[in-house]
Amino acid sequence: MKIIKKFEKLIKHSFFKILKILNIYDKEYEIFKREFREEKQFRIIYEKCKAYTMTSIFRMYSLYKSIEYIVKNKIPGDIVEYGVWRGGSMMVCALSLLYFKDINRKIYLYDTYEGHVESTIKDVSYRCKDAIELVKPS
Numbered sequence: 683m684k685i686i687k688k689f690e691k692l693i694k695h696s697f698f699k700i701l702k703i704l705n706i707y708d709k710e711y712e713i714f715k716r717e718f719r720e721e722k723q724f725r726i727i728y729e730k731c732k733a734y735t736m737t738s739i740f741r742m743y744s745l746y747k748s749i750e751y752i753v754k755n756k757i758p759g760d761i762v763e764y765g766v767w768r769g770g771s772m773m774v775c776a777l778s779l780l781y782f783k784d785i786n787r788k789i790y791l792y793d794t795y796e797g798h799v800e801s802t803i804k805d806v807s808y809r810c811k812d813a814i815e816l817v818k819p820s
């Protein structure tokens with residue numbers, strides 16, 4: 683029963699993912715629109731970046747709001763991301779900085795461009811859990 687439920691969930695998720703890729707229906711965007719109707723500028727940024735990130739619209743929105751917060755509150759510093767994949771999240775940051783007229787920060791993008799490196803015994807979580815155990819498939 684548990685396996686059937688998991689399979690159903692996977693099929694449903696894949697179906698919506700295909701609709702999104704084909705630009706037919708974006709389920710996450712529909713939910714987002716209901717909750718954050720006023721954010722027109724974010725929509726423009728989202729449309730430009732969505733093809734270059736595997737992250738959700740909600741996480742992209744939180745990046746946009748974080749940039750707005752640091753600009754409006756004049757918090758100094760550069761922007762860094764480790765593990766950029768195709769760069770979509772940093773595109774959100776860069777376009778948000780431009781929109782909020784903050785052009786003096788540097789942005790740094792890092793990636794192995796070869797996927798994840800193997801964990802070693804030196805890699806532990808902040809709770810001292812062994813990374814080798816954490817990344818093992820369940």
Ligand SMILES: C[S@@+](CC[C@H](N)C(=O)[O-])C[C@H]1O[C@@H](n2cnc3c(N)ncnc32)[C@H](O)[C@@H]1O
Binds near residue numbers: 737765766767792795
């Ligand atoms: C889940 S993806 C990141 C998604 C991305 N932030 C986005 O907006 O779509 C993880 C990325 O981390 C990279 N990566 C894995 N281990 C890394 C490491 N030790 N240093 C830098 N990048 C790493 C992978 O190559 C991959 O591109």
